Amino acid sequence: DTGVSQNPRHKITKRGQNVTFRCDPISEHNRLYWYRQTLGQGPEFLTYFQNEAQLEKSRLLSDRFSAERPKGSFSTLEIQRTEQGDSAMYLCASSPGAGTEAFFGQGTRLTVV
């Protein structure tokens, strides 16, 4: 399968713990996006990478959130000191260029208890 891969698919954590998610984009895609989606809502943009450079961050991305994309390949999204409001589906997408089709992974569902 050469699609976008996200791990883990599900994560349950206690409030206050740190969690890290991984996204492996399609190999030749230089653009990578993170989104967050809560029940009944559309995906909300979090951040965007072009190769290894993080070019844009949403105001939704508080100081507890950090994302990296070392060497322009896979990306990680870390949430520190998780809160119940962080419970959501975290989606990763990649695309080969601007204005083109974006391919989404199946997401990581985070539940903070």
Add this chain to the structure above:
Amino acid sequence: LAKTTQPISMDSYEGQEVNITCSHNNIATNDYITWYQQFPSQGPRFIIQGYKTKVTNEVASLFIPADRKSSTLSLPRVSLSDTAVYYCLVGGYSGAGSYQLTFGKGTKLSVIP
């Protein structure tokens, strides 16, 4: 970034053609119109993209009038497996040069046997 408005939900019987209209009154000159489909617990999947007039692929058609202030996604002869949420997006370049995909709440299509 252009805001989109689309119906919250639609019902259709199997075998019928379904048309979902999206309004995007403040679309910019270089914005493309893109539609995505999302099934529960999965990431969105690209359906079709267009700039003006009509675009057709193996799964859908996209009609865009000359003023580009709206667009209509047409799904021919829907089946039960087309039950999903459909998102209309108008993509534009943000200040950082990304092609930010901004999702609304989408249209929940229910296909009835």
